[in-house]
Amino acid sequence: MVPDAEVDFAAGYIGGANGPLFVVQVGRADPGRLSVLLLPPFAEEMNCSRRFLVGLARRLSAVGCCVFLLDYYGTGDSGGRFADATPDRWRGDVAAVHDRLTAHFDRPPAWVGVRLGASLGALSASTVARPPSALVLIQPVTSGRSFLTQFLRLGLVSALAGGRREGPKDLLARSVAGETVRVAGYDLAPAMVSALQALDLATAMPPPATRLVWYELVRDIAADPPRRLRPPSAWGAAAPIERLLESEPFWSIQEPQVPATVLDAVCEDLAALDRSWVGR
Amino acid sequence: MSTFEQVQKIIGESLALGDRAERLTPESRLFGDIPEFDSMAVLTVVTSLEDHFDIVFDDEDISEENFADVACLVALVESKRQAA
Structure with a gap:
């Protein structure tokens, strides 16, 4: 049963609108901890990212977070068939798990999304009753x-x-x-x-009160041309903090990659959130 | 840096070949000499080449002939750059 405050690692199901959702919990689910929901990317990018997501979960749990890795409807060990999946169903999955975690922990979880997972997060953050504590978008799909x-x-x-x-x-x-x-x-x-x-990321309206961070990954900051991936200008007041990180695009490489620069950045951004929250 | 060297670097980075990228020659066959070169890897290389050289491959460009070896891929990139 997840969330579980008695164990450091658990795996189980949370009820979704369309079937059971498989969720892995890394870190003890003490209600006072910051919980983090990881939103994986699409199809083969998800397979290539699996090692990174597990590495990120372990790293965040080591600094005191309780992390949840979700299999969307029709993927991994969740119910349903991929052939019946849609981005809207997956957004419903994110909302269902978010609500369950919000009910368990003292504050809503932070979301960390990779590629399409980041886009689903940005599109969903304003539709849940209590917005996520933070939204970290790792190279979101913009179009x-x-x-x-x-x-x-x-x-x-x-x-x-x-x-x-x-x-x-x-x-x-x-x-x-x-x-x-x-x-x-x-x-x-x-x-x-x-x-x-x-799907158009510009139509997302992230809640202004949510700490919003946007990562673009480049292999060689000194050598690569100027960045082209920018947050939609339509976001206006919700403009995110932007970070340019030197890293392999781990979601597109079959050889598993767990870039330390990205792990460090996520930890730093969520630690900043935790400090500001504790100070309230 | 020559087009060959840039393509060699991009293949090496896209497939995380490490030092093995330096052993790629124009005659290296993409399917056969590089075990990592599967469908996803081809797509990654294609996208990386487009981003790096600011070119766009047509569907017809993604063919057995153009992806036979590194020299063929370099020739394709050079033809797209000239056409751009």
Whole structure:
């Protein structure tokens, strides 16, 4: 049963609107602790990020947080099929786990999202009854349309290894016609495709009172061209703290990566939150 | 830095090859000589090349011929840069 205040590590299910949600808890769930909900990225990026997320959970628990790693509907050990998943369902999952943690801990959890997980977090933060204590966005997906096109390119790439050759245009046409398309082993229903196409981070309205931090990762700060990934200007009053971190883009590398710069930054940003909270 | 050296560096970084990136030559076959070069890796290399060189690959560019070896990939990058 999670959250569990008696043990340092637990795994169990929290009821979601569409089925049971598998959640791993790292760190004792003392109600006075800062809880942190980790929001994973999409499909293969999630697989590549798994080691990082576990490393982050361990690191945060070592500094006194209680961390929860969520499998969205249709992924990992949660209920449902990926073919029935949509970003809206996943946002509902985030809200369900958030509400459960908010009821258990003295204050709402902080959220740390990676890529699409960060985007889902930004889009959901203002829709939960009590907003998250902080929102750390690690290289969020800003345009679902571009993100989807990149993902659908896997249909072209798989042809290089002897698979069937289908580009983004072919796959989108089949999806529009109502077919579920399979890309890199993932079944994408028409509802998933259309929702990803419509996803626009600029439409998110993060709550102004939530500490909001935006990370962009570059391999070599000195050598790389000027940064291009910026928070939407529409966020206005909710403009985040921006950090440029030197790190491998761990979500796109099959060899597991746990970049220390990112772990350090998340710890520092959440520690700052904890200090300000304790001071109230 | 030549286009080959830049492509070599990007492949090495994208696939986390470490020191092995320096052993890549124009004749290195992408599928075959680099065990890490699977579908996701190709996509990562493609996206990294686009970002680094500020170019865009068409669907037709992602073909067996253009990804046969490092020299073919370098030639593709150079043709896209000239066309840009």
